[in-house]
Amino acid sequence: MIAITVCGVLCGLGLFFVIRPGVLSSKAKLLHEQFEQGMVWLVRRSQERHRADLAVVGHQASEMVMKKLTSLFVGVLAGFGLDMFFYLTGVSISKLIGVVILVSAGVMGFFLPDSRVRVQATRRRQDFLHAFSSYLDLTNVLLAGGAGTETALIAAADAGDGWSFAEIREALTRARSARRSPWVELGNLGDAYNIPELAEVAGSVQLAGEHGARIRLSLSARADSLRNRHMGEIEAQAQAATERMGIPMVLLFIAFIALIGYPAVHLVLGSF
Secondary structure, eight states: OHHHHHHHHHHHHHHHHHHOHHHHHHHHHHHHHHHHHHHHHHHHHHHHHSHHHHHHHTOOHHHHHHHHHHHHHHHHHHHHHHHHHHHHTTOOOOHHHHHHHHHHHHHHHHHHHHHHHHHHHHHHHHHHHHHHHHHHHHHHHHHHTTOOHHHHHHHHHHTOOSHHHHHHHHHHHHHHHHTOOHHHHHHHHHHHTTOHHHHHHHHHHHHHOSSSHHHHHHHHHHHHHHHHHHHHHHHHHHHHHHHHHHHHHHHHHHHHHHHHHHHHHHHHHHTO
């Protein structure tokens, strides 16, 4: 009876749209416009929230939105598959729990790309600071050898490879093209990538001046500070990893104690 009713409704809708094709086209156009507006809003929102992170990892906001929508679809399918698994295995769950599982899977899938971009950006910022401390050491050595400030900055940037040194070389190239101080461009790079240490170094060097021994002392102090901070972060991560490694050992010890004590507890409870 239900199948006949559904078929009748579908046939009626099909006949209505054949007689009035303009209704379907207008509705489709309206839905298309609303979808475009929603996509534009999502792209703008992602650009505002993750501007620095997207710039660091080299992704576009539109790419992130597409990943979010794809992940949302996969999450909904996973939640639906979990509900079907419970149904096929005979596990009784309420409709509310099924809806909660479906919605939770979709929400997790939608926000998963945000977490991935944030983690990738944090890792890239750490790599950049490590390379930048080496860059400051190279610049300080060249300045101590008698090279000029601009010459030392360019030569030190050319001495390294990788993403960090490529970004530094591009910043120096923009500074030469715009006839600005290289430290100003490096400070702008730190602001764009949300690396406050880079902006602090550029500002302190500008205050120290462009010539003389003060700039060498400032670069040496900043390089030591960045290196010590990086070593502190590495030690903190190692300590956290060591603490996490102790959790499985504690669980194994608890399981071992439970395994040994189970026969005695079973005998004591069975005697009552």
